[in-house]
Amino acid sequence: MSDDTRTPPKNRPRRHTLLEDTQGLLTGTTMAATGLVLLTHLGLITGQTAGLALLIxxxxxxxxxxxxxxxxxxxYWLGLQRIGLRFVIKTFIAVILVSGFSILFPPLMTFQTLDPIFxxxxxxxxxxxxxxxIFRHGASLGGxxxxxxxIQDKTGFRAGLVQLGFDACVFLAAFWVLPVKAVLLSxxxxxxxxxxxxxxxxxxxxVAT
Structure with a gap:
């Protein structure tokens, strides 16, 4: 008998409704895109695929x-194999939203003063x-x-170390594109x-999914 079968229904995590997922993804992507507006105004980058995209x-x-x-x-293909269709669809939507918001938001925000540290x-x-x-509504920003x-599934190499290694490569490459101070702030x-x-x-x- 599986664990899900033994678990009383009242104790199982409740799945988000469509409305809950919609507002959650809109809220999360709006915040992430606003953060990117701040970052690009300062001429900085970040880690993961967003950092690679900014560097390119x-x-x-x-x-x-x-x-x-x-x-x-x-x-997306890896996500489909590793996690499932629901996750891939939500992630695709989240990436589309951040991409779209990154075009829409800059004309709506201007900064006369923006201290780099702040x-x-x-x-x-x-x-x-x-x-x-975004994570709590079963999605990510991909990548x-x-x-x-x-890689962890196939080789046993820790996923966290893979991500850390990728970020290290992005920031190392950034020294050829950005000033040293900008990389350190990034x-x-x-x-x-x-x-x-x-x-x-x-x-x-x-516990909701």
Missing amino acids: SYATDTSFAVVFFAVNLPF GVALFGLLTGAGLLA VGILALY MLGALIVNLVITVNHRRDWY
Whole structure:
């Protein structure tokens, strides 16, 4: 008998409704995209696929939205194999929303003054909270996290180390594109994002799916 069969229905995690998923993904992607507006205004990057997309965007003068959408495409198949169709559909929607918002939001926000340290901290808090909302509604912003889980399944190499190694490569490459101070500030922002997620993202604190 499976664990699901033995678990009383009242104790099973409740699945989000369509309305709950909609507002959760809209809230999370809005916060993440707002964080990206702050980051790009400062000329900085972050980790994961968003960081890779920003780096390519800066180096080639290509729209972040286009690059971000494109770099995530190879990972959807892995997500389908590793996690399932529901996750892939939600992740695809989340990536589309962030890509679209990254075009829509900049004309709506102007910054006469934005201190780099404050901007980086605000980016980290906004993006971390936005990613939490996205994760808790069964989605992600694609990319490296999916690949990391796939590599862990195939080789036993820890997913967290895969992600850390990818981020290290992104920031190392950034030294050829951005000033040293910008790279160091970018690393601070990525650290804040990861701290927010590490402290707050625990399955035993939130059980809906």
